[in-house]
Amino acid sequence: MERVIKIFDTTLRDGEQSPGCSMNLKEKIEMAQQLERMNVDIIEAGFAAASPGDLHSIQEISKHVRNITVASLARAHKDDIDKAWESLKYAANPRIHLFLATSPIHMEYKLKMTPEEVLETAEKMVSYAKSYCNDIEFSAEDATRSNVDFLAQVFSRAINAGATTINIPDTVGYTTPDEYYNFLTAVIEKCSQLKTVDISVHCHNDLGLGVANSIAAIKAGATQIECTVNGIGERAGNAALEEIVMALDTRRDYFNAATNIDTRQIMRSSSLLSRITGVKVQPNKAIVGANAFAHESGIHQHGVLNNKETYEIMTPESIGLDTNKLVLGKHSGRHAFNDKLIQLGYALSKEELDEAFKKFKDLADKKKDVFDKDIDALVSRQKVEIPNAFELEKYVINSGNTITSTATIRVKKEDSSVEEVAIGEGPIYASFKALEKIIGRDFELDDFALNSVTEGEDALGDAVVRLKEKNRVYVGRGLSTDIIEASIIAYINAANKIIYENTEV
Numbered sequence: 001m002e003r004v005i006k007i008f009d010t011t012l013r014d015g016e017q018s019p020g021c022s023m024n025l026k027e028k029i030e031m032a033q034q035l036e037r038m039n040v041d042i043i044e045a046g047f048a049a050a051s052p053g054d055l056h057s058i059q060e061i062s063k064h065v066r067n068i069t070v071a072s073l074a075r076a077h078k079d080d081i082d083k084a085w086e087s088l089k090y091a092a093n094p095r096i097h098l099f100l101a102t103s104p105i106h107m108e109y110k111l112k113m114t115p116e117e118v119l120e121t122a123e124k125m126v127s128y129a130k131s132y133c134n135d136i137e138f139s140a141e142d143a144t145r146s147n148v149d150f151l152a153q154v155f156s157r158a159i160n161a162g163a164t165t166i167n168i169p170d171t172v173g174y175t176t177p178d179e180y181y182n183f184l185t186a187v188i189e190k191c192s193q194l195k196t197v198d199i200s201v202h203c204h205n206d207l208g209l210g211v212a213n214s215i216a217a218i219k220a221g222a223t224q225i226e227c228t229v230n231g232i233g234e235r236a237g238n239a240a241l242e243e244i245v246m247a248l249d250t251r252r253d254y255f256n257a258a259t260n261i262d263t264r265q266i267m268r269s270s271s272l273l274s275r276i277t278g279v280k281v282q283p284n285k286a287i288v289g290a291n292a293f294a295h296e297s298g299i300h301q302h303g304v305l306n307n308k309e310t311y312e313i314m315t316p317e318s319i320g321l322d323t324n325k326l327v328l329g330k331h332s333g334r335h336a337f338n339d340k341l342i343q344l345g346y347a348l349s350k351e352e353l354d355e356a357f358k359k360f361k362d363l364a365d366k367k368k369d370v371f372d373k374d375i376d377a378l379v380s381r382q383k384v385e386i387p388n389a390f391e392l393e394k395y396v397i398n399s400g401n402t403i404t405s406t407a408t409i410r411v412k413k414e415d416s417s418v419e420e421v422a423i424g425e426g427p428i429y430a431s432f433k434a435l436e437k438i439i440g441r442d443f444e445l446d447d448f449a450l451n452s453v454t455e456g457e458d459a460l461g462d463a464v465v466r467l468k469e470k471n472r473v474y475v476g477r478g479l480s481t482d483i484i485e486a487s488i489i490a491y492i493n494a495a496n497k498i499i500y501e502n503t504e505v
Contacts, residue, residue: 003257005248006224007241008200009035010044011273012061013073014238015228020447020466020473021277024501025057032061034272035068038265040241041224042069042095048087049080058087062094069135071095076125085132096129099139099167102146102154115150123157130162137200139167144175144183152190159191165198165224170213173206173236177216184220202226203239210239215247218257229273230281230288242266242287242319250314267320271376278464278475280451287319330364340372346379366481367458374460377453377479389499390439390492393417397484399427407431409488411438428487435491443495444468450483463490467498474498 012028012035015021023031028045035043043065048055062070070091074080076098088094100111100122107113113121122138129136138158140151155166168184175183184201188194201217201224203210214225231240245261252258270288274280283290293316337357341348348356359378364370391412399405407430410419420437424430428448436442447466452459463478463486476494480486 002252003223005218005222005257005259006041006198006200007245007259007261008042008044008071008202008224008226009040009228009241010202010226010238011035011228011232011241013044013046014202014234015232015273016046017234018232018237018279020475021232021279022473023276024497025053025060027276028057029061029064031272031276032065034265034269035229036065037262038269039260039262040068041260042071044071044073044097044226046087047073048083049074049077055083055087059090062088062091066092069093069095071097071137074098074129076100076121078125078128081125081129081132084129088133093135094133095135095137095165096133097137097139097167098125098129099141100125100154101141102151103142104147105145106142119153119157122154123161126158126161126163134162134164136163137165137167138163139169139200139202141169142171143168144170144180145172148183148186148190151187155187155191156193159193159197163197165200166194167200167202167224167226168217168222169202169226170204170210171202173204173210175213176207176209177212180213181216181220184217184222188221198223200224200226204234205231205236205238208236210237211243211247214239214244215255218248218255229269230279230285232273232277232279240286242270246287246314246319249318263318264320268376275377275477276475278447278449278466278477293321329370330361332364332370337375340375341379348379363460363481367460371453373453377460377462387496387500388492389413389496392485392488392492395431395485395488397427397431399430405430407434409434409438411435411492413438427484431484431488432491435488435495439495441469441495441498443498446473448487450487453479461486463487465490465494467491467494469498472501474501 012031016023032043045058045061046054048058058072070088072084072087074084074096081096084096100118101107102118107118126136126138140146140154143151199222201214201222203213225244227241227244228238229241231237245259245263248255248257248259249263267288270281281288334357337360338353356379363374393410393412396408404423405427406423407427408421409431410417418438420434422430422433422437424433446468449464451462453462458481460479460481461483465476467474474494474497476490478486478489478493
């Protein structure tokens with residue numbers, strides 16, 4: 001009988017801890033709703049004790065996703081557990097996820113606790129969490145560097161106290177597949193109670209083995225995998241959700257296991273996360289990279305033209321890539337546009353469709369052909385839009401190799417318009433200096449990037465601006481066929497996020 005493996009997605013908690021991957025509340029909700037559409041089993045929405053903002057975001061996410069379990073992370077402290085439950089009070093299916101280190105090095109130098117104290121703490125804190133809700137996950141931090149006999153004792157105590165899921169993580173990405181398989185097999189053999197609960201694993205990718213170790217864990221008996229979209233996370237990241245899911249889906253004949261994931265939502269989930277964080281996926285990334293279904297070699301092209309299975313072990317459609325060659329343009333109607341949105345996996349309200357169609361028509365007037373990626377970029381950007389404290393009205397650029405670049409920019413600010421002029425070593429630099437004058441704050445430009453969304457001379461330009469203030473990085477995006485306009489919009493978008501974050505309840 002085929003086993004069903006639960007997918008525990010920690011993109012919004014461990015993933016967001018990755019440098020440069022922070023998200024505001026609206027972006028977290030949008031990502032959570034997409035994870036729900038993809039049908040993950042559990043979303044770890046955050047670490048409530050980390051900050052009031054984290055606690056509030058978990059509450060809001062819980063209000064917007066109702067068909068899956070929402071988890072909040074907590075240390076094995078009463079105060080953390082209290083905050084975790086406070087953050088989950090609106091969840092339809094809440095889970096408290098507490099962790100406690102079990103390796104000798106962590107117990108001695110971080111916890112400063114004896115093994116007996118760790119045993120007692122695990123039991124007491126699981127019992128305390130159980131008084132709030134039934135679904136309790138207990139994680140043995142740094143499990144793979146822990147003593148097997150000691151782990152068996154910890155898990156026995158935790159299960160007796162009410163834990164329903166036991167996580168055996170490779171916290172520092174140290175283990176290897178064969179070693180992990182043998183380690184898990186030994187722990188399960190020594191703690192028979194593990195067969196009565198879900199066994200979870202959380203593998204980091206420090207040695208590039210996160211997915212391989214997760215797959216080895218499934219063979220050893222794991223019933224839940226903790227992972228992130230695009231593999232984002234602390235240090236080198238986590239095991240990538242899309243790689244684990246498609247490995248099981250493509251090789252069902254070997255693993256005899258499957259997940260509940262709607263694989264057709266994988267590509268859209270990956271793209272949405274990249275747009276929100278500004279962190280792009282490498283082209284040769286498995287499953288979701290731009291080259292994953294590309295064929296340049298003449299021999300490969302010949303084989304694929306005769307039979308796709310010669311060089312493709314899964315179909316592009318299975319992960320949500322649209323191979324339809326229909327190209328939309330300025331003469332396309334609302335019905336065709338809406339059909340294309342449905343193909344791309346969007347379900348917009350009438351108001352959202354009206355706004356998206358208007359933006360589509362504006363873009364179609366600027367370029368000959370509008371591709372799927374153009375539409376995806378427009379709609380995804382619209383979905384995570386934040387209130388505009390500043391909005392571009394017009395700009396004039398004077399630039400050349402014999403003159404100093406000058407930017408004149410007018411921005412709508414509340415009920416008035418503000419116009420400033422600045423010079424710089426290039427048109428974009430001059431534009432950013434003019435915006436600094438208008439906004440009245442000197443932001444640190446952490447990063448700036450320009451990319452083409454599609455092919456051709458009239459391709460839609462995608463600008464990413466990362467502004468830093470008070471050690472926090474804010475990502476802004478701008479889309480336009482004019483790369484200077486895209487850059488200005490991206491800068492304003494990042495500035496709006498800073499204003500929004502500082503006034504957000």
